[in-house]
Amino acid sequence: MKKIITALCLSACFSPIAFASSPDFPHIEVSGKGEVFVVPDMAQFSVDVVENKATAEKAKQAADKAVTGFLARLEVQGVKRENINSGNIRLTPEYRYPKGKKPELVGYKAIRNITVTVLDLNKLNGYLDKALGDGINRINHIELKTSKEKEYIEAARLEAIKDANDKATSLAKGFGTAIKGVWKISYHNNYSQPVLMKSMRMDMASDASESYQDTQMVISDSVSVVYRLKD
Template structure:
């Protein structure tokens, strides 16, 4: 765990409007921040199934066939259905634009996006190998995550509280006084920064097999506190 010193905000620098809402007793405003660096143990990746055919029906059938094959390959590898999200199909016409002539309809493109959550990071590369097949030639992105996010958020929150308390005590001591207690706490939303891997074409999956390890994601939390001073 690593604490990051944040900027101190003293009430002496508040605007007149803010001062009107400030407490009428000696006080100190401090922001605390905590960060936890985590080694990911799970991942999420998405692929696009894209098929172009002469008719919308044939494009849809081709896309559905590719998706069915992909889901079957994942099932063989032990991926649970609840960890797969296959988006709705999108059909768009495709035109040719001859010079000086009206656009000509040449077919339809069917697109489906599938997102897969990988609970065991060690199996990620195997899933990617299975993903790249008929109808799927590109992996959009790979996002490394942690299965213990709630636990690490709590740890980051405690670090933020500790950071605020330590800074308040130090500042109060420096001005010849001490902290009497907490008057107000403003909690900020926590922030989880997953590791985003680069997109991959069909022939590049093998080259990234070792790149999922030794990555770190950052989970941070922050709090603003108004302390009473003696």
């Protein structure tokens, strides 16, 4: 009689993948998962420059001026231009809607988004203080990351492989048999979970530094394996 053992990885956040075809020899299907907890060492934050003026030209000029001033403040602090993405400008008309009357054009809104990559997390709060100035009164988001993501993904992958091997060996032994080899491997995409901080207003920036000092992010990986059992 053919022996088939199926193991469910209870710690995983998904059900084991159904394999397209089942081998005609004794086998066991196992899912393994690996996780690495990492302290972030870099960050990325985004701000919007918003200007409302009577004409589209004046709105654009005001937004460009605010962006130029912000970039100059960052440059003084040592931020390289390649770590700044100033984005494209968006110009939209602004209307007033009097009751019972046609909409009235009252001006134009210019919006420019700027994303800054911070390679030294210790400098993040200083950059945030400099970000909030003329034309910039809100930081959209702060995303904490790690500069060694590839290294940690590899570590999580090795943990997932070890987890699958340990489960398969233990289950096979419990049913009075042993692993003979690997028949099929299905690899799942790795998952890096950045830490997203809340957006903040100008009066909140000074309190931001305490919120990310001991934060951890999770990098995980998973794999499904069909092992051949001894006959």
